[in-house]
Amino acid sequence: EIVLTQSPDFQSVTPKDKVTITCRASQDIGNSLNWYQQKPDQSPKLLIKYASQSFSGVPSRFSGSGSGTDFTLTIDSLEAEDAATYYCHQSSRFPWTFGQGTKVEIK
């Protein structure tokens, strides 16, 4: 099973800050890495697919990068509405797996 490790687990940030969340895979997964945002009592929403492709309708302040084992989700100029938990997810090999999540709190 491919293990995805996100860091940090928690981040407290101020609006307009730049936020960087990393996801490290235990094996090479190429570009098969996706990012989701989940707000309290809501379903997850796709932000970035295939490591760096923005999903339709997602604000341009969200971007993804990386390949192989190391990936990054960046939020440029954070807005209050971005308070959420963010998950990475690999679809390279079954069983598909998720990172443990990174909670972003607004100060």
Place this chain on the structure above:
Amino acid sequence: QVQLVESGGGVVQPGRSLRLSCAASGFTFSIYAIHWVRQAPGKGLEWVAVMTYDGSIQLYADSVKGRFTMSRDNSNNILYLQLNNLRADDTALYYCARVDGVGAFDIWGQGTMVTVSS
């Protein structure tokens, strides 16, 4: 409107069974693989199972293999997850999700809650 709507959750005793449904609308259901993902209260996301567009292939997480079974009815745009021999650690919000061509979950349902408790 493209959507998935889950139903069938509830409170059940350990060892009992439950069948979840996932109804699709707004897209051509019969050409998409659909997955189940669950989330225990206060915890992260866990992949559970997948069924291919035509039902020919199903894969399951080790934690549910032999107890959970997926099926689908493409003529009625509905997918099922049969949960047998339920355990306390199956307690979770169960989401069905559509997967796109690169393996990303692009559409999620709102989830249906399964609580296993005596």
